[in-house]
Amino acid sequence: MKNKLLYIIMLIAIVLGVIVICIKGFNLSVDFSKHQRILVNIDTEFDIKDMKKIAKESFKSDYKVRKSNLFGTAVIFDVKDVSDEEIRNLLDKINEKYGTEYNIKQVKLPQIIEEMNLSDISSMTDDEINEKITTIIEEYDLEYTADELKETSSKVRLINVEKIKLYDYLKPYILPSIISFVLVLVYFGIRYCKLEKNAWFKEPFKLLIKTVLIQLFLISAIAITRIPVNEYLAVALISILMLQIIVETVKNENRAIAKKGKKD
């Protein structure tokens, strides 16, 4: 009875999970989702805690802060959704603390150059450059001078970071997990074939169903509770799979001992 109730709860959770995944998808962590990266060279060593504080005050969505270059003088902010206003806030705070003079135009320039194919701007005529400047004002609401557009080295950059496909991340884990699981199913079929009638088939089948249910339940629970999906998802799923296998094996061994005891 207890088991039935448990299975029903699991099935309901799985159905809900599928609906949530279809409608909203997983709540991907910053690393896994499409996000924007702001790279700022401070040119002096800094305490990452200060940067985290600045980020906390500046960004509304999920973010990640880390040092960037090997000398520890640059910082990277990975932000899920960032507005121009938030970037301005961030730069103001950095300028205030570290005496730098960065502005949003510098941050967005490399991105604009890439998006508008302006890498050969030096070879353009003045009219062409003026036309591009007008387009930039219209599209980005930022006004650059011709000299600013020709400036190639920037100490602050905004980079569009694509999402990591969940399948790409999980792919290496799939085959080894399936191979080992199939081996365990075969072992269950051989080892527990005498536990009951047709146990050679029933035991592996039961294990298969339970495992699929538990794994789907976990995935659904992650989707429903909106726990951020990060690099530890596969680790968690595999750890639980192994734990479940141990529990099932111990249970079956106990059953086998009990059966042997009865016979004796």
Place this chain on the structure above:
Amino acid sequence: MKSNKAIKNLTILAVIILILILAFISFIGIPKNKLKDWEKPDYSFSKEIEGKGVSSITFYVDDSTKEIEEVVKSEDKEETEENKSDESVEDTVSVNETVSTDENSTEVADTTNEEKSSEDEEPETTTVKKTVPVNGDGVLNKDNYKKTKSIIQERLKEYGITDYSIRLNEDNGNLNLEIPYDHDDIDNVVKLVTSYGSVEIIDTDTNEVLLDNSDIKNAKAYYQPSQSVDDGFDFYLQFEFNNDGLKKYRDITKQYVETIDSEGESKIKSITIKIDDEDKYVTYFAADGNYTYLGFPLYQGVTDEETLTKNNEDTVMTQYIINSGKLPIVYTINSDSVYYMETSNVFNIVKVSVIILIVAVAIVAIFMILKNKKLGIFSLLLEIGYIAILLIIIRNSNDIILTITGLISILGATLINYYFLACMMKHTENRFLVTLKDMVLRIIPLLLFTIVFIYSNVLYLESIGKVLVWGMLISLVYNATLSNLLFYLCDKETIEGAEK
């Protein structure tokens, strides 16, 4: 009788001291320089634990152009001339399929068969230079971006980097790779991604393509002592062909040989092996030879150590690149492509793992001591000894990289060993063997997982596999010897027997 008891007590004491020494070596280290320094090999941690950081490399779809030479027959040439007059300069330079109007190209155009053609009435052929985009318009599409990505993933796997993340911008094809920071790896990874992987075996005289990637089953790198330089080495690449390729190759080996004409002059017809449009080797075959593989040196007579390593690496990389297939798209990097990023752990994973391990052992120990009294205390001591040995092995093993899964596996192995000890305490006769039989049956499924994981080539899984396999092996040996001995000596009956 008293001496028997004394011997038993002494043995118990010796075992306890041995365990304490092991724990000391494992947790503190071996004293060095009058107890000032403690020597302890370091663990190999993965990037997220060590905080080694990652290198971010962005690869851009190459939008540059290149010059190619094309042999044009006379009729085609006329057409080309028409094209030249019809099309604007701008169009012809940037568009793939048209001939460049660059004046130099016509100047360098080389009439190769002019004289012969007038005699034999064969069409006149001319070599013309064309400027074409490195990536033609037709290749820049989503399917090719995805195909490129999977080929790059295959190359990284062959190279041995599994701990990476790859991001593809499906709109413009740009790729971003994040790999664990290692200065040497960056150059190699850039080479893996930016190498086109094209192989062409051509007629040296006519440039006719005789064999290409589609005919090659696989490439293999190897080296051997140099035939030309003493103490030097030659680095070879060997092609194995598929069925079609082998047929073509055998025909080639019959045609591209040295012949002697009627005037007694030697004439050699040779092939050129090109990799990524670069001539690598020119060769011909023995007329009576029977060939299956095509092996050729990429580097010859290398003697100094640094160049040996570099050339060996380059040959092996070329093998990976060719075996994973030709990229549909050529990538390039720019000055902003590579930057370093620290890993950003919200907590110290090792510290947290140690705390969890101590708490878990403490909870089990309290339970065991309450249940088994004296044996419970000894089991805690034995467990500490077990953890010490496991950590010594992990530290000294060259191939265990501890990831977060490896740390979880240490906890798992510790608990499995505690379970082993608990089962041993239940029995008094044949304690170890009886427990071993029960334990083996219970851990076979886990063992199956660990063995597959060791060979998975996935760092996180390998870490689980290696730690657990070592954990189980140590548990087996340790419990068969020290635990068995200690429990035997502490048994009530044993002590009573000794007293009697």
